[in-house]
Amino acid sequence: MLYPDTVQRDPLVHKPKFIALTIFLSMLVFAAINLNGTIIGELMRPVIGEPSESGLFGRLSTGLVLGILFAVNIVLIGFLRFRWQVLVVWLELLALFLSFFYSFDLNFEFIRSKLWFMITQGVFTTLYVSAISIVLASIVAIFGAVAKLSSNGFAFAMASFYTSFFRGLPLLMQIYLIYLGLPQLGYVIDAVPAGILALTLCYGAYMTEIFRAGIQSIPKGQWEASRALGVQFGLTMRRVILPQSMPVIIPPTGNQFIAMLKDSSLISVIGVWELMFIARTAGAKEFKHMEMLITAALIYWILSICLELVQTRIERHFRTQSH
Amino acid sequence: MSDPIITMRGVNKWYGKYHALRDVNFSVKQGERIVICGPSGSGKSTLIRTLNWLEAHQEGTITIDDIELHPKMRKIDQVRMEVGMVFQHFNLFPHMSVLENLMFAPIWVRGLSEPEAREIAMTYLERVHIPEHAEKYPGQLSGGQQQRVAIARALCMNPKVMLFDEPTSALDPEMVSEVLDVMTELARDGMTMVCVTHEMGFAKAVADRVIFMDAGEIIEEADPHNFFDAPQNERTKAFLGQILQH
């Protein structure tokens, strides 16, 4: 929160100076983009004549009309309540975004014919690879965090070397190193396990820090209370410390999972048929790459939104549990 | 005369260069109630925390129930099972309900079944007079109630000794007496107790012996009657003068 002042002023967007400035600036921007070649130019035909020959006058008048529309839109939204402002702006941006994609002249029949395959093969693989990796990464992170916090120099050195190494290399390079490097040592590992291993090790390194911060957020008194009851280290960790760290650990872990969902696209290079791989290949025969890429982009986006909603619920759950 | 259940002989402890405990000799017999007092920084909390080895000592010997505490020991958890501890800041587990706080160690450390642990927990909640809060979480209770839960939690392990580390000093004044009442009842029932506290009324009423510490040393050790009415050491007199003024 920005904690706004209790004194209510007129919203900025209702000040005449601001409105005038908005109209002027957006007119320049729209004029510079020059939309006279599009349907907007056609609509302006009564004013500017033949759009393609209207020149600077045409561009500026189109810009002015669009600028006024834009400013009116902003002023109107300014009257709404917060929730409605958010909703309206979201819908407007979404409509703009979709019309942008629509202007690519995409072949929706083709998208429909490939969509099911993208979901059953691509989304499914992306999700299960990410899910397995995040679980394994969490386990790695617990060990890493305990080792980093321990007074054992060996354990600390192992853990800090590990986190330093895997946070210091690009994920793509780790994928290649694991997929191509391990066989040199005699351990041949398939593409999917190699991808999971790379994601696990990379995200485990980041999550080690998250778990460490979570464990450190628990006051010493909790350790002492548990210890004073005769509870051993492992049990204290499992039953006392980690459950209390969860509200600190879960939100950033959720973010890591969402990030992993997208980073898992990198394992397409070793031939795992996840969403990105399907997006790149499914349109290859008919050269319909744009269709597949945009579809995949929207799928990734929707997945992220769903996961963010789930994460909010989990966060709320942990907040109410530990009041 | 029974054997002492706690013995400290020639105990020294340092934090870095700071000498926290100097040559402490001290013992507690079964059923005895000891009150330790002294100005802040005198080492009284450190002393009580070495008794279940939340803090390690460097020189001398500490023996609890015939087990000596030392860095290589394997049985520290057994010692801690027999020594209940109540902290200044309660240190209840905030993610567990009151009942879960009480049942946690009996189930996982003593290996009791859930119904057994629940029965014991309810018994002790009644003894500290808050059975009606069993299903609440610590955050929903007042400070005094939390501290009584903490006492009950320690009692559920059926300890041989109870250690109290300034149990009332984090409480609002109106809640002090409810905690002291519970402690007094506990003393009447014959529990062996070592209390670090400034509550001199409690000391007079309950203690078999009062120990005064300053600068890491035991300065004076006497029964309450002699301690309060005829203190021997100048530092004790000065301390009592300050603390009993109001």
Place this chain on the structure above:
Amino acid sequence: MTLTRRLFTTAAATALAVSATASLAGDAMDRITADGVLIIATSADWAPQSFLNDDNEMDGFDVDVAKEIANRLGVEAEFVTPAWEIITAGNWSGRWDVSVGSMTPTTARAEVLSFPAVYYYTPAVIAIHEDSSATSASDLNGMKFGVGSSSTYEAYAQHDLTIDAEGVPSFSYEVMPGEIRSYGGSSAVFDDLRLGDGVRLDATIDALPAILTAAENGYPFKILGDPVFFEPLAVAIDRGDAELAAAITAAVAAMREDGTLSALSVKWYGTDFTSTN
């Protein structure tokens, strides 16, 4: 503290136990016969050689040839789709047995791979945007070329192409690109070239069939002049398994002999590319 140490010992032991189960690369032919499966590495986005068809299955000329080879070895065909650089890097460690991916047997590749059989020859051509005014290869000197990374076209553009196969006509470097941009695959090159003449690229070098397929799908390309070289395209295997090499050589020779290869070439390219004539 001791507990932490114990945890770590356990973790290390588990890791060792897991990794010890990994298999060892070895006699490929024995394994193929034993499993009854020939694992083939090929691309999934290189129509018409190999691609995902409308049923989302692997299809194309390379895929058909690979299936036929497996058929003649008496085993099932199974496809994997690692990135092209990973296939050409060699040291497959037994992950797959052969590459049927229209690979040109260059000297550099021959250091890490064996090429038991050339199964067809494609003309490599220079393609330009249809708005381009270039009329001969030399008009493109100093221009921007887009090529697939680690491809023979890249090597040709860099004047560093050595083809290590018999029966291939000799060639000369007809163009001196000013800038060579390497892409992950042909489709990315095509998408950049289609943006317009000189927008991102001025020209590309690629296989004639690939260019023709793109043009059929509405890509505004035209072919400049005659083929710059003929690439022999071979089945590749990891070095060192003479038995598998012999089996593949025999299978491909038989396919050539009985006309299967030519038929497949005509099916996919409309022309018989199985010889340089």
